Amino acid sequence: MTENGHHRPGAGPEVPPGIRNRGGIVWGDLRQRLLSALVMVVLGAVLITVSGIWLRLGVATLCGGMLWELARMTAWRHAEYYGPRHPVLFGIIGGVALYLMLLIPGNWAVALALVPVALGYPGTHAHVRRAFVFFTLAILLAGYALVVVREAMGLGTALWLIATVVLSDVLGYFAGRKFGGPKLWPAISPNKTWSGTIAGWIGAFVLAVILAVTGQAGWIVVLAGPLLAMAGQAGDIVESWIKRRVGVKDSSDIIPGHGGLMDRFDAMSGTFLMAFFLMLIGLLPRIGG
Numbered sequence: 001m002t003e004n005g006h007h008r009p010g011a012g013p014e015v016p017p018g019i020r021n022r023g024g025i026v027w028g029d030l031r032q033r034l035l036s037a038l039v040m041v042v043l044g045a046v047l048i049t050v051s052g053i054w055l056r057l058g059v060a061t062l063c064g065g066m067l068w069e070l071a072r073m074t075a076w077r078h079a080e081y082y083g084p085r086h087p088v089l090f091g092i093i094g095g096v097a098l099y100l101m102l103l104i105p106g107n108w109a110v111a112l113a114l115v116p117v118a119l120g121y122p123g124t125h126a127h128v129r130r131a132f133v134f135f136t137l138a139i140l141l142a143g144y145a146l147v148v149v150r151e152a153m154g155l156g157t158a159l160w161l162i163a164t165v166v167l168s169d170v171l172g173y174f175a176g177r178k179f180g181g182p183k184l185w186p187a188i189s190p191n192k193t194w195s196g197t198i199a200g201w202i203g204a205f206v207l208a209v210i211l212a213v214t215g216q217a218g219w220i221v222v223l224a225g226p227l228l229a230m231a232g233q234a235g236d237i238v239e240s241w242i243k244r245r246v247g248v249k250d251s252s253d254i255i256p257g258h259g260g261l262m263d264r265f266d267a268m269s270g271t272f273l274m275a276f277f278l279m280l281i282g283l284l285p286r287i288g289g
Helices: 027-049 052-075 085-103 107-123 126-153 155-179 194-213 220-246 261-280
Strands: 183-185 189-193
Touching (some): 027 155, 052 085, 052 126, 052 261, 085 107, 085 126, 107 126, 126 155, 126 220, 126 261, 155 189, 155 194, 155 220, 155 261, 189 194, 189 220
Antiparallel strands (some): 183 189
16 A cells, blocks of 8 residues: 555555454464354354244344355445445344335345345445355355245254254364365365265255154155255355465454454355255255154
């Protein structure tokens, strides 16, 4: 950055206020990371067990926060537009739109997702506008899917979806560290390996078989489990792409030691979107009857 505030040619992307690269994880962050993880687990458990207005408000708030992060990542290069209040307003508008989508009866209410897209599009930098549209719609539809699937299919199914994401993520991490091997997509997510990816599929398959054998679900769960794991992994990769596109390590630093909301819920968003699709075509099993 030069003295008059212009970006130097050839210099790396300037990180906007509040978006910082965390760099490598050090052991000194372990306590902070564990405490943050504990808080997220407690809040997540409360959110998934409630229903009605509290579930809708909680998910709308969560998605509003993710849209706030998206606006900061995609609009900050647009100097004449960017200001601290614009991403906040976008997040609020997106959260309200999602709440109304869940409140108003009828499938037509999903069209309200286009309101945040239309309002945020002009302030988005030209080179990420298509990504902005995609991620805005994906976040809102994932929040919509979470609530609909939770209330239509029950708590057992929602817990199975979450367990599939967590198991796939954990097995993928440890298998990737243990076995290594070829990278899945090094240009976008250099730490992910094929060994870790396949381990996630196997974990989801084994969990599904256990549910089927114990009578908690029909055998269709064996097909659905790996598909849901793949969707979660795809959500993770796509979120990694947008961060590389705008030159940031984390979507924000709102969660101490963990980055942002998009960083934590990317895989969950992909899985619930897939679950919603499977539910619509009659292939999403109800867990526990």
